[in-house]
Amino acid sequence: MEYVYAALLVHKAGGEITEDAIKAVLNAANVDVEDTRVKALVSALEGIDIDDALSKATVIPQAAPAAAG
């Protein structure tokens, strides 16, 4: 989920979600960045209105994957 948090952060900071922006944040967090995943993330978020998506009331899975990446 690091990639997603990075995207959220960039978005909330008012920036555009680009590969470079995401990579910069992940690097700063010492994440070992996989280009493919960054590209995939940016591509997946392209058509998404993030604020709109966040306003959706999603129920969290019961067993939150605490240990999950």
Place this chain on the structure above:
Amino acid sequence: MEYVYAALLVHKAGGEITEDAIKAVLNAANVDVEDTRVKALVSALEGIDIDDALSKATVIPQAAPAAAG
């Protein structure tokens, strides 16, 4: 929420949540960092088991009608 995202990102990346770590991430996201907010957040997170909190996060405070209380 930028500060909180940054903390979560650092945590998920396996790092320790320190002022420096959070600031580095925020800077990378071009957030105009307010030192005191970083300090306040790090201080509040002391003693908090984030994974535990997330595993209990099954019922997230939902948007609820203002009628409450």
Place this chain on the structure above:
Amino acid sequence: MEYVYAALLVHKAGGEITEDAIKAVLNAANVDVEDTRVKALVSALEGIDIDDALSKATVIPQAAPAAAG
């Protein structure tokens, strides 16, 4: 349920749900296509607003795989 996935896929890809479109997708997935079933599906979906139907899907996965990741 391959046929329904094929229909969903065609729809989400922005295409029109026709027999040819469904067949093409099923063929690509190496499904042994039954023409009558494709006909029945296309016919049954006529007049159905798929986006509307999906937005009403008021159920969310409950037990997420905690070990995921």
Place this chain on the structure above:
Amino acid sequence: MEYVYAALLVHKAGGEITEDAIKAVLNAANVDVEDTRVKALVSALEGIDIDDALSKATVIPQAAPAAAG
């Protein structure tokens, strides 16, 4: 969700979830395929028992408030 639908379709058709298989299906549905998203999905699905994951889908009413978009 197109990518996920495609993956499930391939799986239900008895095929193995490979990049090529997913791409073939997406192409047949005229999706403008992003290679990295296919890679990311296939990578995420590695080691996942899909039937098992779906069988856990004991769906529950969302009970989300009207706020739900």
Place this chain on the structure above:
Amino acid sequence: MEYVYAALLVHKAGGEITEDAIKAVLNAANVDVEDTRVKALVSALEGIDIDDALSKATVIPQAAPAAAG
């Protein structure tokens, strides 16, 4: 609500809710204090265990599934 905020503040600060304590806080906030309201509030709070009242009053039926708790 100023009077109530003042009472909550005094309480949270570990102080006893007395007329003087409430008045001091309100004065510091430049509220034009009405003695009778202070007296009425202090008197009303006499028999109330604030921590208890808050812990009971804030558990409001959530728009969330049974997981609540």
Place this chain on the structure above:
Amino acid sequence: MEYVYAALLVHKAGGEITEDAIKAVLNAANVDVEDTRVKALVSALEGIDIDDALSKATVIPQAAPAAAG
């Protein structure tokens, strides 16, 4: 939460939320004031329309941590 109560009080009393205003209220409540937290709060509230925030779809606390400091 003392700091937040103080901010609410200052705001409701018609005052501007400044470090001095919040400190004055906290001092009156015998809170051992931490400058960092005051600064962090004032910074966090910058640009926030408090009345609007309060009137908006409110988030309900899960359960008031009665014992919480």
Place this chain on the structure above:
Amino acid sequence: MTESDVARGGVRHTTHIPQWKLDEVAEIKRLIEEYNVFGLVALRGISSGQLQKIRRETRGKLVIKVARNNLIRRALTDIGGEVTKMIDYIEDQTAIVYSNLNPFKLYDILESMKVPAPIKGGTVSPIDITIEKGPTPFNPGPIVGELQKAGIPAAIEGGKVVIKTTKTVVHAGETVSKELASMLTRLEIYPLTVGLDVRAIYEDGMVFEPEMLVIDVAATVAKLAQGYHDAFNLAMHCAYPTDETIIPLIQKAFKEGYTLALEGAIPAPAIIGDLLQRAHRDLIQIASLLADTDALDEDLKA
């Protein structure tokens, strides 16, 4: 009630004031001085028996003195200052209640001493009086006619006298007839509440009227909860970490990440299972619309 027993004399503005009046004014002043709190209460409608009972049961907590209005006025005027605000509450028949309890407790005690009382014929009712339908203690007889004559819808049913329908027999402000008052009493309906009725309580420069003295615990708790919610919401809204909000803030960030990943169909390892289930859910949703057609595979038919 020795005060009312003393020789009556018209209140005139005269240079000569009888000693007993001077003594009484001095006593009022002394008691106001001595106690933290005093209240002016209405005496009308209270029996001397009930007054004695109240005195007995509140002994040690409060002192009740009946006094002439003009002497009370005189004493308050003599004391001067804020106390004179209480002069506005002197009317009709007045008693002074002195206490060291706070005004709210004092009010509470006086209210708790009130008892139900019958209403007298010929008086104006301060409230609506409603008779509920149902059985009465009476056996059939002339009573039925008397009840009906008083405007009460009585009848005989199953060998007993009953009230047929619920009826408001007197509205607030209307005069109660002698017949009705008598029947109400025979039905053991006591519509009035009689006791020492607080007009105002004075403490330390402050005058409290009855509506200010009612303590509503539920409303107070609700306000506390509202105050807490306000603080919690504001802190959440501006992401300010406190002991109460830090965990919800983390959870909120987590939820937002999860939501975004799900909405964007981002195959993060943590949510891949949820994505699969969501796709499956979509399938089921569409399939459910096709339930009665030939479009479904066997595996989607129930």
